[in-house]
Every structure is written in structure tokens, then in C-alpha cells.
Amino acid sequence: MSALVPATAMVAPLLTGWSATTWWLHRRLHQARLDPLSGLPTRARFKKGVDRLLRRRVPVLLVVIDLDGFKALNDTHGHLAGDAAITATGSRLNRWAAAHAERWVVARLGGDEFAAALTIPHAEDLPGVLSRLHENLCAAVPFEGRTVALGASVGAVWSPHWPLAERSRLLRGADEAMYAVKRTGGGWRIAHSDHTAVASVNGRRPGRPGTQMMGGTR
CATH class of the missing domain: 1.20.5 (Single alpha-helices involved in coiled-coils or other helix-helix interfaces)
Structure with missing residues (x-):
């Protein structure tokens, strides 16, 4: 011993x-695998997370977000203010998803563009869920003892509207809906049809051409 x-x-x-x-x-x-500024997963992890949610065969809400006025914020207040906006958006997006779903994945796709996918079983809940998201994202951002303004354009798709939906098609539809509402000044919009206006590359819209869809705006 x-x-x-x-x-x-x-x-x-x-x-x-x-x-x-x-x-x-x-x-x-x-x-x-995490974006160092927002603390969110990157695009590659997001794609894998969306695929896992879709394999569960439950209704999935997928949103693509682009911040409004981000360049002006950087130009006016400096890049540290832009960093504060990215950090705040990541935190707000994560809290929103956690508050509305049992399973979710969020990400910073790059620049001032974000995405989220979460299980939302009932279509009647979508307007309230998206309105709260948009309201949260548009709240002023604390920066150096003051606040700076921020806006957001949110495009969304809900998988039951899209028969045999795949991640790339959902991303493309949400991206087009986001661009369509961005052209009207911001807000949120849901794509109710899987007919998209243009071809895509890996679910992304080259050059960001848009299409007309139903939804709500600011």
C-alpha cells in the first residue's frame, strides 16, 4: 500500500x-466560435444551430436584423460608440430570445447584422414577439455617461409558412423582408411566402435586392 x-x-x-x-x-x-465584441456565436455556429432546430420538426421563427443609423453613429460619436451599440444589441437579442422560447440560437453575422432563430409554436404570437424585439433593439444605447440613438430593421420568416423549409431559404426570405422594411424607414416585417425575388448564395442576398412583403413598420 x-x-x-x-x-x-x-x-x-x-x-x-x-x-x-x-x-x-x-x-x-x-x-x-464567439464574436469577441457581441459575445454571440458567429455565422457558422448559427447555421448549425438553425439546422438543429429545424430537425426537431417544431415551428421556428428566424429573423435577420440590420441596425439603422449605425454608420452615422460611428461617424458622429466614434467607433467606441459603435462598439457599444454592437455589444448592447448582442445582449438585447439574447435576452429577447431567452424570454420567448425554450430553444433558440442567436448570432452576429458580421458588421451591424444579426440573426436569431427560436421555437415559436403559435402564429398569433408573432406580431407581439417581433414588436418587442424591435422596441428593445431601438432603445437608446448608454455610452460614456449619455445615450446614443439606434434603430433597427427586422425581417422574419416562420417555418410553417414555408413548406419543406431549409435554412438557406429561410435566411434568404428573412433577409429580403429585412431589406424591404429597411427601405420604408425601419420596423419589422414577416415574409409569408417562400417566393423570393432573386437568387441567393448560401442563403444571402447578393447586393441586397428586396421584395414586397406584409408586416409592421415604425
């Missing part, structure tokens, strides 16, 4: 070192 004590004492530091290294590697991998 006494011979085992020195052996255990020698192995224990090695195990501790391996555990620390494994933890560090897992942490680095986790951070690499």
Missing part, C-alpha cells in the same frame, strides 16, 4: 496539468 502513495503523488501533478491544458483548449475553441 505504501508503494502506491509515491506513485500517486507523481501522477497527480500530471493529471492536474492535463486537466488544465484540456480546459484551456476547450476555452480557446469556445471563444473562437
Whole structure:
């Protein structure tokens, strides 16, 4: 028995070192999949998350968000204000999704564009859910002891409206709805048809051409 004590004492530091290294590697991998500014998953993780939700065969609401006035905010108040807006948007989007669904995935797609997918079982809940999202996103952003204005355009699709819906088609539809409402000054809009105006690349709209859809605006 006494011979085992020195052996255990020698192995224990090695195990501790391996555990620390494994933890560090897992942490680095986790951070690499997150946007450092917003703290949200990146586009690749978002796509995988949407696919997992769709495989559950439950109604999924997918939204694409573009901030309004973001360039003007950067030009007027500086890039630190823009960073504050991105950080605030990420936090608001995550809280909104968590408050309205049991399962969800949110992401920063790049620049001032965000996306979310969440399980929403009833169509009658959509207007209220999207209105609250838009209201949250348009709240003034705290910055250096004051607040700066921010707006948002939200395009959405709900999977039961889109037979045999796939992630790329949902993204394209939400993206077109977002652009359509952005041209009217911002707000939110739902695409009720899977007919899209243009071809896409990986679910994204090249050049952001739009289409007319039903919905609500500010």
C-alpha cells in the first residue's frame, strides 16, 4: 500500500496539468466560435444551430436584423460608440430570445447584422414577439455617461409558412423582408411566402435586392 502513495503523488501533478491544458483548449475553441465584441456565436455556429432546430420538426421563427443609423453613429460619436451599440444589441437579442422560447440560437453575422432563430409554436404570437424585439433593439444605447440613438430593421420568416423549409431559404426570405422594411424607414416585417425575388448564395442576398412583403413598420 505504501508503494502506491509515491506513485500517486507523481501522477497527480500530471493529471492536474492535463486537466488544465484540456480546459484551456476547450476555452480557446469556445471563444473562437464567439464574436469577441457581441459575445454571440458567429455565422457558422448559427447555421448549425438553425439546422438543429429545424430537425426537431417544431415551428421556428428566424429573423435577420440590420441596425439603422449605425454608420452615422460611428461617424458622429466614434467607433467606441459603435462598439457599444454592437455589444448592447448582442445582449438585447439574447435576452429577447431567452424570454420567448425554450430553444433558440442567436448570432452576429458580421458588421451591424444579426440573426436569431427560436421555437415559436403559435402564429398569433408573432406580431407581439417581433414588436418587442424591435422596441428593445431601438432603445437608446448608454455610452460614456449619455445615450446614443439606434434603430433597427427586422425581417422574419416562420417555418410553417414555408413548406419543406431549409435554412438557406429561410435566411434568404428573412433577409429580403429585412431589406424591404429597411427601405420604408425601419420596423419589422414577416415574409409569408417562400417566393423570393432573386437568387441567393448560401442563403444571402447578393447586393441586397428586396421584395414586397406584409408586416409592421415604425
